Structures are given as structure tokens and as C-alpha cells.
Amino acid sequence: xxxxxxxxxxxxxxxxxxxxxxxxxxxxxxxxxxxxxxxxxxxxxxxxxxxxxxxxxxxxxxxxxxxxxxxxxxxxxxxxxxxxxxxxxxxxxxxxxxxxxxxxxxxxxxxxxxxxxxxxxxxxxxxxxxxxxxxxxxxxxxxxxxxxxxxxxxxxxxxxxxxxxxxxxxxxxxxxxxxxxxxxxxxxxxxxxxxxxxxxxxxxxxxxxxxxxxxxxxxxxxxxxxxxxxxxxxxxxxxxxxxxxxxxxxxxxxxxxxxxxxxxxxxxxxxxxxxxxxxxxxxxxxxxxxxxxxxxxxxxxxxxxxxxxxxxxxxxxxxxxxxxxxxxxxxxxxxxxxxxxxxxxxxxxxxxxxxxxxxxxxxxxxxxxxxxxxxxxxxxxxxxxxxxxxxxxxxxxxxxxxxxxxxxxxxxxxxxxxxxxxxxxxxxxxxxxxxxxxxxxxxxx
Amino acid sequence: xxxxxxxxxxxxxxxxxxxxxxxxxxxxxxxxxxxxxxxxxxxxxxxxxxxxxxxxxxxxxxxxxxxxxxxxxxxxxxxxxxxxxxxxxxxxxxxxxxxxxxxxxxxxxxxxxxxxxxxxxxxxxxxxxxxxxxxxxxxxxxxxxxxxxxxxxxxxxxxxxxxxxxxxxxxxxxxxxxxxxxxxxxxxxxxxxxxxxxxxxxxxxxxxxxxxxxxxxxxxxxxxxxxxxxxx
Numbered sequence: 260x261x262x263x264x265x266x267x268x269x270x271x272x273x274x275x276x277x278x279x280x281x282x283x284x285x286x287x288x289x290x291x292x293x294x295x296x297x298x299x300x301x302x303x304x305x306x307x308x309x310x311x312x313x314x315x316x317x318x319x320x321x322x323x324x325x326x327x328x329x330x331x332x333x334x335x336x337x338x339x340x341x342x343x344x345x346x347x348x349x350x351x352x353x354x355x356x357x358x359x360x361x362x363x364x365x366x367x368x369x370x371x372x373x374x375x376x377x378x379x380x381x382x383x384x385x386x387x388x389x390x391x392x393x394x395x396x397x398x399x400x401x402x403x404x405x406x407x408x409x410x411x412x413x414x415x416x417x418x419x420x421x422x423x424x425x426x427x428x429x430x431x432x433x434x435x436x437x438x439x440x441x442x443x444x445x446x447x448x449x450x451x452x453x454x455x456x457x458x459x460x461x462x463x464x465x466x467x468x469x470x471x472x473x474x475x476x477x478x479x480x481x482x483x484x485x486x487x488x489x490x491x492x493x494x495x496x497x498x499x500x501x502x503x504x505x506x507x508x509x510x511x512x513x514x515x516x517x518x519x520x521x522x523x524x525x526x527x528x529x530x531x532x533x534x535x536x537x538x539x540x541x542x543x544x545x546x547x548x549x550x551x552x553x554x555x556x557x558x559x560x561x562x563x564x565x566x567x568x569x570x571x572x573x574x575x576x577x578x579x580x581x582x583x584x585x586x587x588x589x590x591x592x593x594x595x596x597x598x599x600x601x602x603x604x605x606x607x608x609x610x611x612x613x614x615x616x617x618x619x620x621x622x623x624x625x626x627x628x629x630x631x632x633x634x635x636x637x638x639x640x641x642x643x644x645x646x647x648x649x650x651x652x653x654x655x656x657x658x659x660x661x662x663x664x665x666x667x668x669x670x671x672x673x674x675x676x677x678x679x680x681x682x683x684x685x686x687x688x689x690x691x692x693x694x695x696x697x698x699x700x701x702x703x704x
Numbered sequence: 705x706x707x708x709x710x711x712x713x714x715x716x717x718x719x720x721x722x723x724x725x726x727x728x729x730x731x732x733x734x735x736x737x738x739x740x741x742x743x744x745x746x747x748x749x750x751x752x753x754x755x756x757x758x759x760x761x762x763x764x765x766x767x768x769x770x771x772x773x774x775x776x777x778x779x780x781x782x783x784x785x786x787x788x789x790x791x792x793x794x795x796x797x798x799x800x801x802x803x804x805x806x807x808x809x810x811x812x813x814x815x816x817x818x819x820x821x822x823x824x825x826x827x828x829x830x831x832x833x834x835x836x837x838x839x840x841x842x843x844x845x846x847x848x849x850x851x852x853x854x855x856x857x858x859x860x861x862x863x864x865x866x867x868x869x870x871x872x873x874x875x876x877x878x879x880x881x882x883x884x885x886x887x888x889x890x891x892x893x894x895x896x897x898x899x900x901x902x903x904x905x906x907x908x909x910x911x912x913x914x915x916x917x918x919x920x921x922x923x924x925x926x927x928x929x930x931x932x933x934x935x936x
Binding site for chain 2: 262263264266267268270271274275333334335336337338340384386433434435437438439440457458459460463508509510511
């Protein structure tokens with residue numbers, strides 16, 4: 260199979276006159292990294308991989324073993340639909356290996372690959388559909404607050420929606436890249452957008468999220484606009500989330516579906532959900548990895564705060580959407596805390612690991628929480644056994660550090676590096692004196 | 705025993721059955737048994753394989769994978785005969801491009817010998833397979849692997865290309881997901897029929913809104929490329 264794929268890639272590159280092939284991979288923090296090779300080099304890269312010095316990539320090599328190997332995944336070879344017509348470029352996602360060919364444990368793509376492969380022993384595949392939110396702003400000026408392009412609101416379709424054309428061109432570009440879009444609309448906040456992708460296999464979807472973030476920024480930049488996936492760029496309005504819809508399939512059948520259950524959920528779905536709930540706090544540092552992430556996870560802005568589930572309650576962490584026309588294959592769980600600043604490989608891997616821990620150990624699903632949890636007092640919540648998500652990056656790092664689940668799923672290398680890097684981020688934040696403090700305390704104290 | 709001078713034939717079987725070995729020997733063919741594609745590559749004579757006999761009776765999945773590699777490899781022998789058990793005749797459907805003749809297994813030695821003689825004696829290698837598939841605004845060049853719609857190049861991944869090629873070569877016909885999975889991906893693929901759905905969606909996205917309905921969903925059956933043969 261790989262031979263035929265490589266043959267296809269080489270012929271296509273030659274036929275289409277590809278000048279540069281960009282080898283893409285992702286660092287531990289979720290930044291897309293790339294280096295380019297010429298078409299002549301492609302055959303060699305496909306068969307032997309390309310060596311590069313990984314020591315300057317975040318979360319990659321320790322200095323003493325800095326050289327690693329990028330091995331292209333030929334099924335992800337894709338001509339890029341932008342740039343100069345006379346110098347066509349293509350991209351291909353890579354897996355990172357040690358020089359001896361063994362998988363490199365600092366590579367987030369392989370963390371997800373490992374989780375997905377271990378699922379195969381259960382005969383299951385993991386499908387994901389993310390709803391990705393982001394903002395458009397005028398080009399940023401250092402030290403100034405970001406300036407939205409419009410004052411449009413949820414579903415607005417008026418001339419106020421200056422961002423409609425941008426969104427349209429973004430979607431066209433995504434579709435040319437084989438990333439089908441299900442919905443797109445103006446979200447609640449000024450110049451905030453939401454684009455919902457159609458479900459796909461978890462690894463392909465993580466690749467698609469990386470491509471998505473680049474396409475959104477690329478199209479914005481072509482229009483002299485700035486796009487950001489920062490979770491909470493504006494105070495007092497909704498932030499940007501990445502609600503993640505998940506389902507498990509056994510062959511053709513949605514393994515979350517059970518026609519005889521009052522919720523139409525199978526025992527597998529229930530224990531998977533129980534796993535997500537029980538381990539939610541442990542994986543929050545991965546799904547919400549920045550200081551700013553926690554400014555989104557507050558009451559009053561449609562972001563989850565409480566660790567609970569319900570069918571139609573958007574204040575909880577997990578929602579079980581009711582499938583259209585009772586379509587069984589659309590049965591899924593929507594996990595609502597992640598934000599688009601996360602590393603999608605690590606986030607999807609952790610969600611899968613947490614859910615499957617619940618399945619393998621037969622966790623019991625707690626009751627549905629259908630009340631508006633924001634209106635309940637602490638005593639009421641604790642009576643219902645409903646906990647809260649970590650309140651800050653520091654809190655979630657503390658919980659993650661104690662988590663065997665996170666250590667096992669991420670592997671020692673990424674686990675340790677991530678904690679170290681993020682603790683430093685928290686320390687930098689803690690020593691910063693903010694405008695809030697100056698305004699509040701300087702005159703009065 | 706006379707030697708038929710046509711060159712070396714590659715025989716796929718794991719192992720090659722004694723009846724098959726005896727029949728080939730008695731008919732005077734020079735042959736080499738292999739149980740994998742790698743084996744055939746290693747054992748390939750400098751002049752290439754003169755023909756192939758592939759036994760589907762033991763492990764059909766592995767055998768089809770072998771035939772597929774054979775057709776796509778550089779050492780493509782012009783003539784391939786498959787031995788197919790009577791109960792698996794349906795497996796031949798839509799694989800016409802993979803073999804040149806077949807013989808039911810268990811086979812009668814003189815029938816196999818006759819078919820071999822006829823196949824190997826045919827001077828035309830194979831009727832030249834057309835390199836161009838065209839349907840409405842869609843064109844596929846099978847030689848260069850390039851696809852275009854309304855003269856705009858379609859940049860497809862390998863599996864998207866293979867799926868579109870298969871569909872476009874069989875317009876108007878309805879396929880189940882399972883059929884597409886086994887004919888396009890081959891059996892070796894893990895992931896189930898769901899894989900077909902996501903590939904179809906990606907293909908439709910790339911075809912663009914105005915051409916997305918080239919691939920139609922046939923409710924609770926599967927997919928059809930282009931118009932049905934009954935014009936509806």
C-alpha cells in the first residue's frame with residue numbers, strides 16, 4: 260500500500276510541477292512546524308525520511324540526541340491551493356522518528372496514533388467533529404486592545420457582518436483541501452466566527468485542525484485582517500471554544516447507540532462518558548493549555564464550569580445532542596471545555612484515553628444534571644456530587660501532575676516537558692502586575 | 705516432458721498445491737512459487753515474469769492483494785490467470801482489470817492446461833486499457849494519476865483518487881460501502897465502511913458545490929456515480 264501511495268505522490272508532484280514540498284509536523288504546544296524540500300528530494304524523503312535538528316523545537320529532543328527523522332505520511336500529501344501559480348507547493352504531514360527508526364516520544368501525532376491503535380484491539384474506531392470558534396481583528400498594535408471588525412451577533416446576516424466574505428473564502432479553501440464544513444456562522448461576540456467540521460477519523464481530524472488554523476490565518480492575512488484562536492481575547496463577551504463531538508464506531512455501527520435505552524445510549528457510551536467525567540480535571544491542562552483559557556471557563560458565557568452531563572443543558576461539561584430524525588449513526592457526546600489553543604493531537608488522545616479508561620474499568624455514569632448549574636449554590640452542587648473544572652492553569656497542572664492516566668497516555672517525555680513548560684508560563688503570569696490591579700488598588704490602598 | 709518456451713511464470717499459493725504444481729510441470733511450464741509480493745520481487749527473472757497463476761482458494765485476501773501489487777508493479781506480467789473456488793465467483797465481479805482469465809477450483813488439469821495454453825499463446829498482450837476516463841466535466845488520466853473537473857485540476861490524495869477512479873469507471877451503478885471498501889481499499893484496510901463515507905465527503909468537498917452531486921447517496925444502500933442507467 261505504501262509503495263503505491265508513494266508512487267502516486269511522486270507522479271503527482273512531477274505532473275503538477277511542484278517546486279517545494281513542505282514537511283509539516285506539530286510541536287508539543289500545538290504549533291505547526293514546517294521545513295521545505297525540493298521535488299528532487301521527495302523520493303528520498305518518502306523512502307528514508309529527512310533528518311533535522313529537533314533541539315530547537317518546543318518539547319522535542321534533549322540536547323544530547325538532537326537529530327530526529329521526519330517520515331512523510333504519503334496519504335496526507337496535498338497540493339496547497341494558495342501562493343504563486345508558477346511555483347506550486349504541496350504539504351505532507353510527518354511522523355517523527357529517532358534515527359534508528361523507532362517512534363520519537365516527543366511527537367504529539369504519535370501520541371494520538373498510539374491511542375487510536377490500541378483502540379483497534381477492541382475493534383473500534385474513534386470519530387471526531389470539532390466546532391471551532393475564533394475572532395477576526397484589525398491588525399494588532401502592540402500594547403493596544405484588539406479591535407473587532409464588526410459588531411455582529413449570533414447568526415447575524417446583515418451588512419454588519421463584514422466578515423462573511425472572509426468566512427466564505429476560508430470555507431472554499433478548506434474544501435479544496437478536503438476538509439468538509441458542516442456549518443458556519445457569525446458567533447455571539449463581535450467579529451467572532453464558528454466553523455463546524457464534519458466528523459472524521461481522529462488522526463485525520465487532528466491533521467485537519469492544524470490545517471484549519473493555518474487556512475483561517477492565511478485567508479485573513481490575504482485580506483489584511485488578523486485571525487486569532489486565543490480563547491478569551493475580549494473581556495465581557497464569549498470566548499472561543501472548540502466543542503468536540505465524539506463517537507466510537509464498530510465497523511458500520513455507531514457503538515454509542517442503543518435503541519432500547521431511554522437515552523438511546525449504549526452501556527459503552529455511558530461508561531465512556533463516565534470516564535470523561537471522572538478524569539476531566541486531569542486532562543484540562545491539555546484541553547485548555549494557556550493562562551487565558553481559564554478566563555473563558557467562567558459562569559455566564561456559555562462555557563462549562565461544572566463537571567456534569569445532560570441532554571440539553573449547555574451549562575454542563577458534556578452534552579448528549581439528540582440526533583436529527585433519530586439518525587442512530589449521529590449518536591455522539593459533545594465535550595465542551597476544549598478551546599482552539601490546544602494541541603489537537605494531545606487533546607483528542609487524552610479524551611480517548613479518559614473515555615476508554617471508563618469503558619475498560621466499567622465506570623458507573625452519574626445522573627443527568629438538567630438544571631441550570633450556574634443558578635445552583637455550592638451546597639446544592641456538592642449534594643448532587645457535581646465538581647468544578649480547575650479554575651486556573653496552575654490548578655489544572657497540579658491535578659495533571661498526579662494523573663497516571665495523563666502520564667501513561669502522553670508518555671513520560673511529553674508529560675514531563677509539558678508540565679515544566681506550563682509551570683514556567685504560570686510563573687511568568689504570576690509575577691506580572693496587571694492593569695486590573697493598578698486600577699483597583701493603586702488609588703485606594 | 706517438454707519445456708514450453710515462454711519464460712518464467714510466477715505462481716502464488718501458500719503453499720502451491722501439489723495438483724497445481726503437477727499440472728504446470730506436466731504442461732512443461734517453467735514456474736516459481738511465491739507466497740508474498742516481496743517473494744515475487746526477489747525471485748523475478750531479469751526478463752520479467754511471462755505470466756502469473758494466482759490461487760484464491762487458501763487465502764483470498766492475500767491473493768487479491770498480490771494481484772493488485774502485480775498489476776501496479778513494474779514487473780506486471782501481461783497475462784494473469786486466477787483459480788477461484790465456485791462459491792467465490794462473485795469475488796471476480798468488478799475486478800476485470802485485475803486478471804485475464806480464470807479457472808474454477810478445484811480445477812480439471814486438462815482444462816487448466818488448455819486455458820493456460822490459450823492465454824499464453826495470445827500474441828496481443830492485453831487489449832490496451834484506456835488511459836482516460838471521462839464523464840461530463842470530469843476527466844481522469846490513469847497514466848499520470850491526474851484528475852480535473854471543468855479543466856480545473858483536482859488535487860486528490862491517493863485514496864480519494866482511487867475511489868473516484870473506481871466510481872467513474874462504473875457510472876450509473878450503485879455500490880454498497882462494503883463493496884467499495886473491498887474493491888478500492890482491498891481487504892487489508894482497517895476502519896470499516898465508515899471510511900468510505902468520510903472519503904466520499906472529502907471528494908464532494910473537492911469537487912465543489914456545483915459538482916458534488918456527481919457522487920450520489922443512495923439511501924440505505926450506498927453510493928452511485930453519475931446518473932442511474934434508468935435516467936433517474
